[in-house]
Amino acid sequence: MAAPFGATWGTLIERCEDLPEDATLITPLSTRRFRVTDVQQQRIIIGDTDTGHSQPLQREQFEALVEHTRDSAGEGYDLERLPAKAEPYAAVLALHPRYVLDQEDGRIIELEEADESAVLNETPHLSTTTDDEQADERAEPDVSVYSDALLLIDALEREDLTELEEVDTPELVNLYTLLSDVQRNANDLRKDVTDVLLDRVQHDRPAHGQYGSVQRTTRHQRSLKDDEAVLDVFEETGINREQVLGVDREKVDEALDVVSVPESAVYDITESEYVRKADVDEERKETRLQGLKDRLAVSDDPEAEVLRQEVDRLEEEIEELTEFSPGSAFAAGDEES
Numbered sequence: 001m002a003a004p005f006g007a008t009w010g011t012l013i014e015r016c017e018d019l020p021e022d023a024t025l026i027t028p029l030s031t032r033r034f035r036v037t038d039v040q041q042q043r044i045i046i047g048d049t050d051t052g053h054s055q056p057l058q059r060e061q062f063e064a065l066v067e068h069t070r071d072s073a074g075e076g077y078d079l080e081r082l083p084a085k086a087e088p089y090a091a092v093l094a095l096h097p098r099y100v101l102d103q104e105d106g107r108i109i110e111l112e113e114a115d116e117s118a119v120l121n122e123t124p125h126l127s128t129t130t131d132d133e134q135a136d137e138r139a140e141p142d143v144s145v146y147s148d149a150l151l152l153i154d155a156l157e158r159e160d161l162t163e164l165e166e167v168d169t170p171e172l173v174n175l176y177t178l179l180s181d182v183q184r185n186a187n188d189l190r191k192d193v194t195d196v197l198l199d200r201v202q203h204d205r206p207a208h209g210q211y212g213s214v215q216r217t218t219r220h221q222r223s224l225k226d227d228e229a230v231l232d233v234f235e236e237t238g239i240n241r242e243q244v245l246g247v248d249r250e251k252v253d254e255a256l257d258v259v260s261v262p263e264s265a266v267y268d269i270t271e272s273e274y275v276r277k278a279d280v281d282e283e284r285k286e287t288r289l290q291g292l293k294d295r296l297a298v299s300d301d302p303e304a305e306v307l308r309q310e311v312d313r314l315e316e317e318i319e320e321l322t323e324f325s326p327g328s329a330f331a332a333g334d335e336e337s
Contacts, residue, residue, distance in 0.1 A: 076107030
């Protein structure tokens with residue numbers, strides 16, 4: 001027999017009151033972080049750790065969530081059915097020893113028996129790590145995009161980009177070079193992330209994060225089969241070969257190489273102006289990173305020590321960044337972003 005909600009509420013209140021001062025809870029879908037700031041008879045007050053916004057969680061809403069969870073016949077309540085502002089209710093309710101969050105399936109489940117053996121540090125949506133400990137554990141990611149992104153952020157902070165026409169050409173060249181490097185390396189990393197997500201995201205179930213959501217889609221690509229196979233198929237339907245034969249661009253280019261016909265006679269040619277990265281001065285980039293390191297060395301900011309360690313590794317990675325070999329010319333369609 002299910003316990004009356006009064007008893008459930010009493011236990012939940014006690015769990016909230018016993019939370020360490022530095023305990024941070026995480027919403028299961030949007031992964032927003034918040035803390036319990038006050039516990040009252042009819043409500044629990046929480047505060048968003050990023051925005052400082054305060055929100056009261058009402059007792060009657062907890063009771064409604066408990067009823068929905070019990071009505072699910074042991075399968076758990078689908079968290080995607082919760083309104084966006086109601087996500088914290090599920091995170092707080094999961095502090096109760098009889099309720100657990102299934103992060104993988106996105107459900108909150110009521111156990112048949114309370115799990116009194118659960119401890120705070122084993123609760124997946126709860127962190128008791130202090131800010132200082134998080135800073136100590138922070139490690140620089142071993143990815144190429146990181147070092148160029150740091151340089152780009154520094155450049156963006158030093159230039160007023162609200163009026164690009166007023167920015168000097170050398171600064172614009174620096175920005176273009178860094179933006180190009182960041183884009184290339186970010187695209188490589190995005191492809192690696194995509195490959196992993198494809199194994200986790202289903203067609204009918206979008207995956208949510210703090211900054212957005214993704215869903216699985218299918219793109220259809222076509223390539224013609226062997227010429228004879230295609231022609232035979234159409235001939236069986238009464239269509240003559242001549243109706244599906246066309247000009248082969250590759251063969252046209254081969255013919256242009258051996259005859260005196262101008263390219264403009266067989267191609268409509270249009271021209272467009274653009275800029276492309278012609279060279280990367282890795283030495284100057286390394287020097288700039290050293291400058292950032294020197295600035296950090298005299299900073300009293302508690303975050304500075306973490307950044308000092310990160311820049312040390314960035315200097316080592318500069319030599320391993322992809323080198324760019326400038327060419328004098330390249331064919332249309334090979335433009336580098």
